[in-house]
Amino acid sequence: MDRCATFRGRFFVFGATTMTNPAQPNWKPATSLVHGGTLRSQYGETSEAMYLTQGYVYETAEAAEARFKGEEPGFIYSRYANPTVDMFEKRMCMLEGAEDARATSSGMAAVSAALLCGLRAGDHVVAARALFGSCRWVIETLMPRYGIEATLVDGTRIENWQKAVRPNTKLFFLESPTNPTLEVIDIAGVAAIANGIGARVVVDNVFATPLQQKPLELGAHVVVYSATKHIDGQGRCLGGVILSDKEWIDKNLHDYFRHTGPSLSPFNAWTLLKGLETLPVRVAAQTASAARIADFLAGRQEIARVIYPGRADHPQADIVARQMRGGSTLICFELKGGKKAAFDFENRLRVVLISNNLGDAKSLVTHPATTTHKNLTDEARAELGISGGTVRLSVGLEDAGDLLDDIEQALKAA
Numbered sequence: 488m489d490r491c492a493t494f495r496g497r498f499f500v501f502g503a504t505t506m507t508n509p510a511q512p513n514w515k516p517a518t519s520l521v522h523g524g525t526l527r528s529q530y531g532e533t534s535e536a537m538y539l540t541q542g543y544v545y546e547t548a549e550a551a552e553a554r555f556k557g558e559e560p561g562f563i564y565s566r567y568a569n570p571t572v573d574m575f576e577k578r579m580c581m582l583e584g585a586e587d588a589r590a591t592s593s594g595m596a597a598v599s600a601a602l603l604c605g606l607r608a609g610d611h612v613v614a615a616r617a618l619f620g621s622c623r624w625v626i627e628t629l630m631p632r633y634g635i636e637a638t639l640v641d642g643t644r645i646e647n648w649q650k651a652v653r654p655n656t657k658l659f660f661l662e663s664p665t666n667p668t669l670e671v672i673d674i675a676g677v678a679a680i681a682n683g684i685g686a687r688v689v690v691d692n693v694f695a696t697p698l699q700q701k702p703l704e705l706g707a708h709v710v711v712y713s714a715t716k717h718i719d720g721q722g723r724c725l726g727g728v729i730l731s732d733k734e735w736i737d738k739n740l741h742d743y744f745r746h747t748g749p750s751l752s753p754f755n756a757w758t759l760l761k762g763l764e765t766l767p768v769r770v771a772a773q774t775a776s777a778a779r780i781a782d783f784l785a786g787r788q789e790i791a792r793v794i795y796p797g798r799a800d801h802p803q804a805d806i807v808a809r810q811m812r813g814g815s816t817l818i819c820f821e822l823k824g825g826k827k828a829a830f831d832f833e834n835r836l837r838v839v840l841i842s843n844n845l846g847d848a849k850s851l852v853t854h855p856a857t858t859t860h861k862n863l864t865d866e867a868r869a870e871l872g873i874s875g876g877t878v879r880l881s882v883g884l885e886d887a888g889d890l891l892d893d894i895e896q897a898l899k900a901a
């Protein structure tokens with residue numbers, strides 16, 4: 488049955504469950520993120536209900552038959568859809584301006600499903616080489632096993648995308664800003680090249696967050712998130728989401744999703760719904776602190792360079808101004824003293840914690856060369872601008888003054 492057609496309407500009728508907040512077309516993001524997609528049970532609960540159920544029961548055999556035929560709305564099995572997960576998907580659609588979505592158990596489940604569901608042996612993919620490590624593994628190692636070829640390019644140079652195109656190119660994949668060096672790729676430019684050859688553009692929008700950059704408005708066809716990052720934002724659970732137009736989801740993702748089972752748990756969907764309520768407040772506060780810290784770092788003699796989308800000296804400042812609505816909660820910088828200085832700096836931090844995660848309420852520092860990007864060759868790391876002195880800082884919700892004091896004392900020691 489086509490679950491989208493049958494129960495993706497604004498008012499959802501599920502037994503006695505009929506109350507909802509009808510979405511208003513003029514809602515600003517902060518309002519959608521508090522009320523969007525809410526599906527109230529007969530008890531009229533304030534907070535979203537957590538439907539921890541695998542399956543659903545039917546009043547009669549005829550009702551089961553009708554639901555399987557798609558003649559009656561309703562849920563069938565939580566691998567396909569679940570009311571709490573449905574609320575999360577609807578709220579994400581409103582935020583992103585997407586027609587439809589599927590929530591997944593992790594960001595990597597979202598990326599791999601978005602890439603694999605529409606590709607066949609013999610297809611070719613062009614991807615930016617600056618990718619989250621596991622995304623790069625899927626493209627460089629996994630897809631070739633199934634006969635899908637890929638070319639990795641320096642995505643910041645728009646002509647490289649055109650040059651890499653082959654007659655069988657079906658998909659472009661990129662992350663922007665990139666991890667960890669916060670390069671920014673011209674999404675509209677890449678989409679124009681893709682549209683010229685009938686290929687799809689999939690954007691991993693994790694670093695930008697759904698608030699700071701709108702890939703679908705820039706011409707991308709599919710957006711993916713690791714909801715583990717800013718959407719949860721409080722270090723609690725993994726999750727992901729794929730957003731696109733309804734036709735692409737129906738034709739490519741719908742069956743793949745149902746039959747391979749990357750589904751999000753309703754418990755995690757509930758946690759992520761609560762995360763969405765505070766997303767704009769958190770991202771605004773974290774971005775404001777990050778901008779202050781980036782400026783502070785840029786003035787320090789221990790530091791060779793600071794890369795921060797929003798600063799005038801960002802290598803793609805013109806594209807940042809065109810396609811992003813705000814800066815970033817992340818900062819990348821390079822210590823002059825190499826790995827030793829970076830390790831000394833990390834070890835002396837007292838408020839900022841050492842972790843490979845990002846987007847959290849807690850400020851987190853990462854040394855990419857020895858952790859998230861340790862599996863790359865020295866050459867590949869050099870291409871991405873990752874050296875021993877490179878540090879990635881994910882700015883949290885602590886008081887900005889406390890963070891600046893902490894960073895200053897750790898730098899002095901380095």
Ligand SMILES: *Cc1c(COP(=O)(O)O)cnc(C)c1O
Pocket residue numbers: 593594595596598619622662666691693694713714715716725726727
């Ligand atoms: C974390 C991350 C992923 C993977 O997400 P998980 O939820 O950890 O599976 C993919 N892309 C980017 C850019 C990420 O930061």
